[in-house]
Amino acid sequence: MGKSIRQRLEEQEEANLHPRAAHSAKSLGRERDETPCNIRPSFQVDRDRILHSKTFRRLSQKTQVFLAPEGDHYRTRLTHTLEVAQIARTLSKALGLNESLTEAVALGHDLGHTPFGHAGESVLNRLSPGGFHHAKQSLRVVEVLERDGRGLNLTQEVREGILRHSKGKGKIWVKCSTLEAETVRVADLIAYLNHDLDDALRAGVIGPQDIPKSVAALGAGHGARISALVTDVIETSLGCDLARISPSDAIHDVLVEFRAFLYAYVYDNPAVHADFLKAIKVLEELYGHVLENPEWLAEHSAQCLEGETVERMATDFIAGMTDRYAIKLFESIFMPKPWKVL
Numbered sequence: 001m002g003k004s005i006r007q008r009l010e011e012q013e014e015a016n017l018h019p020r021a022a023h024s025a026k027s028l029g030r031e032r033d034e035t036p037c038n039i040r041p042s043f044q045v046d047r048d049r050i051l052h053s054k055t056f057r058r059l060s061q062k063t064q065v066f067l068a069p070e071g072d073h074y075r076t077r078l079t080h081t082l083e084v085a086q087i088a089r090t091l092s093k094a095l096g097l098n099e100s101l102t103e104a105v106a107l108g109h110d111l112g113h114t115p116f117g118h119a120g121e122s123v124l125n126r127l128s129p130g131g132f133h134h135a136k137q138s139l140r141v142v143e144v145l146e147r148d149g150r151g152l153n154l155t156q157e158v159r160e161g162i163l164r165h166s167k168g169k170g171k172i173w174v175k176c177s178t179l180e181a182e183t184v185r186v187a188d189l190i191a192y193l194n195h196d197l198d199d200a201l202r203a204g205v206i207g208p209q210d211i212p213k214s215v216a217a218l219g220a221g222h223g224a225r226i227s228a229l230v231t232d233v234i235e236t237s238l239g240c241d242l243a244r245i246s247p248s249d250a251i252h253d254v255l256v257e258f259r260a261f262l263y264a265y266v267y268d269n270p271a272v273h274a275d276f277l278k279a280i281k282v283l284e285e286l287y288g289h290v291l292e293n294p295e296w297l298a299e300h301s302a303q304c305l306e307g308e309t310v311e312r313m314a315t316d317f318i319a320g321m322t323d324r325y326a327i328k329l330f331e332s333i334f335m336p337k338p339w340k341v342l
Contacts (some may be wrong), residue, residue: 004038005038005039006036006037006038006039006040006041009024009040009041010023010025010041013025013041013098016096017098018095018096018097018179020179020242021179021180022043022098022101022178022179022180024042024098024100024101025041027042027043027155027156028156028157029156030153030154030155030156031143031151031153032153034153042155043100043155043158044100044104046100046101046104046108046152046155046158047100047103047104049152050104050107050108050111050142050152050154051107053111053141053142053146053152055111055141055145055320056078056081056107056108056111058320058321059076059081059110059113060077060078061076061322061323061324062076062077062078062114062322063076063077063115063116063120063323064077064079064117064192064195064196064199065117065196065199065200065266065267065272066199066203067116067119067275067276067279067323074202074203075196075199077110077113077117079195080110080191080192080195081106081109081110083191083195084106084109084187084188084191084192085103085106085107085187087187087190087191087226087230088102088103088105088183088184088187088188089102089103089106090230091183091186091187091230091233091234091237091245092180092183094234095179095234095237095238095242095245096242097179097180098180101158101178101180102180102184104154104158104161105158105161105162105165105181105184106184106187108138108142108154108158108162109135109138109161109162109165109184111137111138111142111162112135112138112139112140112141112319113134113137113319114132114137114283114319114321115283115318115322115323115325115326116276116279116280116282116283116323116326117276118267119273119276119279119280120279120283120318120319121134122280123280123283123284123287124283124318124319127284127287127315128311128312128314129311132315132319134166134319135163135164135165135166136163138162138163139162139163141320142154142158142159142162143159145305145316145320149305157177157180157181160177160181161181164176164185165181165184165185165188172189172247172252172255172256173185173186173244173245173246175244179242179244179245182244182245182246183245185245186233186247189259190226190229190230190233191226193255193258193262194225194226194229196266196267197222197258197262197266198222200262200265200266205266205269205271205272206265211261212257212258212261214253214254214257214258215254215257215258215261218254229247229251229255232247232248232251233245233246233251235248236248236251279323279326282326282327283318283326285330285333285334286326286329286330286333287314287315287318289333290310290313290314290317290318291311291314294313297310297313297314297317301313301316301317
């Protein structure tokens with residue numbers, strides 16, 4: 001019997017990818033054994049499962065930075081994810097890494113994000129026993145919550161990449177088990193710094209004159225800045241034979257300043273936070289309602305798993321909401337309705 005299409009593609013990976021790249025045929029495997037696809041290598045299967053998941057579709061209605069903006073061109077959590085995937089694939093292709101693994105990690109990295117952006121994350125981190133972090137919740141989504149509690153049964157490489165993507169104000173580069181995971185970590189930073197700056201300018205929160213000189217020196221616009229950063233990461237990573245995926249020391253310092261600028265002028269800006277105070281109230285009330293009425297949760301959520309505490313189920317329920325659904329649910333529970341006259 002001849003070789004399957006999958007086996008031929010795996011042989012192409014072996015022949016064409018960098019020696020340090022992850023190879024589908026050498027994956028560390030899945031939590032549960034399953035029959036391999038005859039057409040797609042394992043990391044491509046993972047990418048497709050994430051892309052077709054319910055949680056991925058809900059990202060289109062989740063806040064990136066600006067809550068319920070009136071303009072049509074502000075980023076959502078979904079458009080952020082797609083921009084990360086595009087940058088990550090560009091890096092991966094240039095470096096000879098596994099594009100399917102890179103894309104799978106990129107598409108799955110923010111599945112666990114709450115409604116209302118990081119404001120929602122702060123609420124659940126405060127209310128949930130043991131705290132809350134969106135990277136850990138993203139992993140929980142793919143391991144447990146999707147497919148009615150069965151999870152997506154992804155490979156270990158994709159799951160580890162999802163868990164390790166987040167930086168916050170911490171180190172830009174950390175050692176991961178695959179270079180593809182490191183690539184997504186850098187791509188995530190490049191994407192959100194640039195598109196959040198773009199959205200902040202569009203919203204009038206900052207002006208061109210506020211942009212740090214080191215950031216402005218990267219290029220005259222959004223595309224030019226991304227191109228400069230991607231080029232630097234590629235050249236630096238190739239220069240060390242992919243011992244790590246990271247920018248040069250000079251660009252690293254620019255990225256640190258870029259990030260600090262956005263925290264000071266955008267993320268922590270009172271004008272941006274005004275509506276988030278209301279959003280926080282919405283999630284606090286919903287969380288309290290669920291704890292007081294666990295039987296109500298069983299009727300309204302498909303993520304009530306046997307053996308879980310009500311606090312865990314409340315966290316999963318709220319983290320999975322879109323902004324629109326959270327507001328609508330709050331109104332239906334807590335806002336009075338006019339009497340209908342027959």
